[in-house]
Amino acid sequence: MTTFIAVLYIISFALFIYGLMGLTGPRTAVRGNWIAAVGMGIAVIATLLTPGMSNWLLIALGVAIGVVVGVPSARKVKMTAMPQMVALFNGVGGGAVALIAWVEFRTTDGYAHEPAYVAIASLFAAIVGSISFWGSNIAFGKLQELISGRPITLGKLQQPVNALVLIAAVVLAVVIATGGDAELLMIGLLVAAGVLGVVVVLPIGGADMPVVISLLNALTGLSAAAMGLALDNTALIVAGMIVGASGSILTNLMAKAMNRSIPAIVAGGFGGGTAVASSGSGEVRPVRSTSASDTAIQMAYANKVVVVPGYGMAVAQAQHVVREMAKLLEAKGITVAYAIHPVAGRMPGHMNVLLAEADVPYEQLKEMDEINSEFAQTDVALVIGANDVTNPAAETDPGSPIYGMPILKVNHSRSVIVLKRSMSSGFAGIDNELFYDAKTSMLFGDAKSSVGEIVEELKAL
Template identity: 75%
Template sequence: MTLQPVLYIVAFGMFIYGLMGLTGPRTAVRGNWTAAAGMVLAIVATLLTPDLQDGWLIALGLAVGTVLGVPAARRVKMTAMPQMVALFNGVGGGAVALTAWVEFRESAGFLDEPAYVVVSSLFAAIIGSVSFWGSLVAFGKLQEILPGRPVTLGAAQVPVNVVLVLAAVGCAVAVGLGARYEVLLVGLLVFATLTGIAVVLPIGGADMPVVVSLLNAFTGLSAAATGLALDNTAMIVAGMIVGASGSILTDQMAKAMNRSILSIVAGGFGGGALTEEVPAGGTVRSTSAADVAIQLAYADQVIVVPGYGMAVAQAQHAVQDMAKLLGDRGVEVNYAIHPVAGRMPGHMNVLLAEADVPYERLKEMDEINEEFARTDVALVIGANDVTNPAARDDPGSPIFGMPILNVDQARTVIVLKRSMRAGFAGIDNRLYFDPRTAMLFGDAKSSVGEIIEELKAL
């Protein structure tokens, strides 16, 4: 056995071991570094390929990618991480599509290429292009460059999508049967591009994290197909790992929202980024930092429910400081983590771990939900749809059936929020109008800071 396959085997083991590390906050950093080291090893092994040509182009690509990627990753805020994931994932799909095009040209239209190479390349071209352009649309929605609300052609949307898919597949079939006209491959890429855009535009902002995960799985599968066509073991294994893990994550996120993947792709709801404040029936009760501090200080148990608003305000450190003060008074403080709180899985876990919140205080939804009925104060910080009782008992609500945190069962609920603006689903939260709920309006970090000062004064 030569050195190259040995390095590949070691790299694949590091990929899997690194992925295992991402299953928990304590091991996530180690897992990232392990998988990254495995990728470096896989690149080195690929560079050992005999008769490798244009090495300077490979070196140039690595240099450009490093110059662009490292600063972007270091500077990105946690609140913007989902759109960066979408963008970086899309680049991978685009690279795969371009590789298929290059292979078509280099082989004179796949002349004398085995059938598996032709099929793999054409599959990669379609899926990679869909992933690239779909990811760009997802990035635009998350970054609020594009409208967060569904943008659709109405009843014509599904027929248009079907026609675009059939057109892309038709071009692929023609090429696969021996037509060596480059215009057919270009047409394939164009129709796949339009498919990616047409499929993602009608999906609302509330479903965008699921879409990003699904497109990530697409990119992985297209990379594996390209690896098969190029006889590159590293691409096959890495692509299948990404495709499999992305598919599992997509399924888990869809189940967390109690919605099928098909219903999400068919056109989701939401667009909270552009939803205006809408008055709802009932009365909203406002409170002050002093009153909140008193209720927290004399509670036996407090559950903090973090959401995207906490992430935007970067309030996690202030929340931990507040929890320490309460702990010194003998108050038990736990954190209720909904699987789709924020804009990506694990968003809240990462933020709170960054603030040195003890891991044992982070409770998943199934573990914490029974505790709300025995809780004195539930402190909701910037969480919206994941606390809306309508998901549990209003069949007419678009989020009906989505598992939520049973915040409304606590004796007292305090919500820290900038305004009455709706969440990603674009609907009012009935929790805010509950007689047991009080609203503390303002920036979450500033509000928590005021509560801390009041606690110190007690």
């Protein structure tokens, strides 16, 4: 039986890795998810076959509750709310690891007679899992707008409080590892780690949320791997390390895409406010408005159109009508491409997922580094709900909070049309200098309705 279980684990690991490879592109992502899910199913079966497994009624109850809650939630969630669900489900994973560490503490009488590595790994998992759970819940609250997207800080006390809570968690872990077996010590550790998760994520603004989600995901993976080491469970170790490693790499890539360091983000990010569309002196600045008919005419006589999607497109669920518009343009012999910024939307790959859902050809999705050199040859750049990722202030204003962040250089296009509901700011809470550019026209209204009107005008031409 031991050999059989080991073989099942090896098969599941192979499926995890193969499934992860499928997630590198929209065309293979669904298949990759299914492959990884099959691998997880095999790993669960192998774990249930472990000698000494008992409490089958509780296990069956837990599985049933998970299915009843998870499946309907995943099926009903809108694509715009997917970042919130990712944050929430990731937090549940971290919370589960923290609870397992607590159970391990209780069943071993405070790790009495356990090797030192078991206690250390379990306590590490408890701290990181609790941080991930509570931090993910705060991220969920911000994304769901249950909590203000603005950075919520303690001012000058923020970093001292963070350090104090971290020290408290570590001290409690050391006391437990050196023989402390009072359950209040473990409860205190979990509470301290939970408070740390809350106070670290609250000061982070909306603009940094994609990086935060990725970072918390990596932490959950690392905590699972540590718990697997404590329990001598190979599945947890391998799966946790895969999640931890991939999440860490993605976090680093996302931070680089924003030209920011991960410590700077954790120390308190920018963004989340609502600024008035005015100059620093308080003077209202003029913008040029346009109409759906003028936009359609302008694009119909273009050679190349680049669509720049952002969170506004996601909120309006406009991806399908955008695809319809692109087909009409392509039928007229116009080249259409989509410019994808790494942190557009509220989670890594948000725009890619939305456009793939609308059957946009993968080869038309251009990453920032690839498309930026093409804007100079672009006749019309159609910006749909994107804000901070197109703001020229990131390159021209050293005093801007987003200065140095790589952007999509839509201002290099011959003409720019921005679709927005209003002149409100993006997550960074600052004016977008692109709106006041002489080449920019603003088409105000709901993105889906505005693009729908453009589609009707294109059909009439």
